[in-house]
Amino acid sequence: MLTKRGQQWPAATAQDTESRRIRAKVATARAQTDQLKESAPVKTPRKPRSKPPAPALxxxxxxxxxxxxxxxxxxxxxxxxxxxxxxxxxxxxxxxxxxxxxxxxxxxxxxxxxxxxxxxxxxxxxxxxxxxxxFVEVQSVPVPERVGKYHPAVKAFMADKRWQYVTKEHVPRAARILQAIASEATRRGIEVMLPDDRKPNRYGYLSNPTHGNLWLRTDYDLYGIEIKEISGKGAKKFSDLGMTWQQRQKLPSWIERRGWEFISTGKLQINQGTSLDGYGTQKLSDGRGTLLEEKLSEVFARFDTWLLEQAERKRLEEIAEERRQRNWEAAMENAKADYFEAERWKYFVALSEEDEKLRKYEAFLAKAKQAIEHLPSKQRFAASGFLSEVDAVLRERNPLTSPEHFLPEISEPKPEDLKPYLRGWSPHGSHRH
Incomplete structure (x- = not known):
């Protein structure tokens, strides 16, 4: 029995021939590709560049x-x-x-x-x-084994368990370090801000910083020092731990606000600077072979360096302020000179314009005198008297016949009068615009 393809033998034969031709063409192309791959040179993997060791670098x-x-x-x-x-x-x-x-x-x-x-x-x-x-001399800062009396700022740190940023078992060590810093600052004559100094202003905001454990008063700004514990790795979110809101509320505020569990390491870190939240904060922490207690001399070295930098900044600001004040005073003098020059010119232009008007009036007066010649004697006499009065007024107003007009009296300028001549400066002071 013939299959369906056998029953369509003539048409199937033509299709099969075309199919065999295409398969042969594809096989030939694959063979050529394989031959080219075999004849191509083998690429050796590039060796990574060797980076020189850190000491050599x-x-x-x-x-x-x-x-x-x-x-x-x-x-x-x-x-x-x-x-x-x-x-x-x-x-x-x-x-x-x-x-x-x-x-x-x-x-x-x-x-x-x-x-x-x-x-x-x-x-x-x-x-x-x-x-x-x-120019900074590094001096050692001893840390006491026991503290008989803590500084009020350190007492405040120990009492505020909500915002200590140090786990309970390491608070005594952190307090001794802060006490060492406070004692050294007092020995050097640096005032350590008391907790009671942080009073709200009339708007209800604290006028002094709220972050940080110790704040040192200087002639330039407040300098803050705070101590924190470094968290270990592998902390999980409270949500992943399945903690309820009631359980989170029992945690210290500094941990609860994190939203993550805090893995205690016992490693302490000091942050110091004028703004403990900014990029300018300097950090110092426990090292592998050196504890933070042995690095407190570096804390004061950085502080002394900052003091010298602020003194230089203030000196440069004073120089710049003096230069600005001198430039403003010179600008005011030049503005006054320009003002008087402009006002004198305006006065002269006004005299010139008045002279042109008077010349017109004088010409008209001459014509009027000729015109009254035809009036009767009585009327001519009256008109002549009137024109004589006009002639006297013209002579009085004419700057050429009254030279006192060329002595202008210009009043002192008001601040607003000088603005057009100050070239961007304010007439009210060197810092106002």
Whole structure:
């Protein structure tokens, strides 16, 4: 019995022939591809670049930093533009950091890079800037084993269990460290703010900072120091732990607000600066072989460096303020001179315009005198008297016949009168616009 394909033999034969031709063509193409693959050279995997060890990298950067310092020192104004510097594979910030350790760095100076040409510019200038850390003497800060009497600010830290940022078992150690800092600050004559000093102002807000454990009063600003415990890794969210709202409320506020469990490590960290929430906060913590108690001298070294920086900033601000005041006073003097000059010119222009009007009136007066000649004698006499009065008024008003008009009396200008001549300055002071 024939199949359906056998019953369609003539048509099926033509289709099969075309199908066999296409399969043969595909097989030939695959064979050629396999042959090309076999004849192609075998690519060996590229070896990853070997990074030099950290000590060798630091030594290389230090050498590059010393060369850069030498180039800056050899310039006339001790400045180098980025166009004149080819750092090659070195990174600028890494070299600037190593420049602090360079043997040829001038005492009290450090190498910095400042952008020039606007915020979007990629050009910068390498020059020296004050390095106040060179002028700071590091002194050891002892930490007592036992404390007989705590500073009121430290007492406040120990009493406020809600916001200690340290687990219960490590609070005594944190308190001894804070007491050591408070005692050293008092020994140096630095006032430590008392907790009662933080009083609300008339708007209900605290006029002094609320964060931080110790705040030191200075001539420039308040300087804060706080201590916190570093959390361990692997903490989970409260929701993942299945904690209820009632269970969370029993936790200290500083842990509850995190939203994550706190894994105690016992490692403490000190944050210091004028704003403990900002990027300028400096940190110091327990190390592998060094406890935080052995690093408290660094806390005061940073504080002393900050004091020198603030003193320099204030000095520069005073210089800038004096320069601004002098420029404002000079601008006021120039504005007054310009004002009087403009007012005198306006007065002169007014006299000139008055003279032109008077000339017109004088010409009309001459015609009037001729016109009254035809009047009867009695009327001519009366008209002549009137024109004589007009002639006297014209002579009085004419600056050419009354030279006292060329002595203008200009009153002192008001502040608003000087605004057009101050070129952006305010007549009310150097800081007002």
């Amino acid at each position: 630091a030594a290389r950067d230090l050498l590059a930093a010393e060369e850069l310092i030498q180039r800056v020192l050899e310039t006339e104004d001790q400045k180098l533009l980025s166009a004149d510097v080819d750092l090659g594979p070195f990174k600028l910030q890494r070299i600037l950091a190593q420049a602090l350790k360079a043997s040829n760095r001038p005492h009290g100076k450090k190498l910095v890079a400042s952008t020039i040409g606007g915020w979007s510019s990629k050009e910068y200038e390498i020059h020296f800037a004050p390095h106040f850390r060179d």
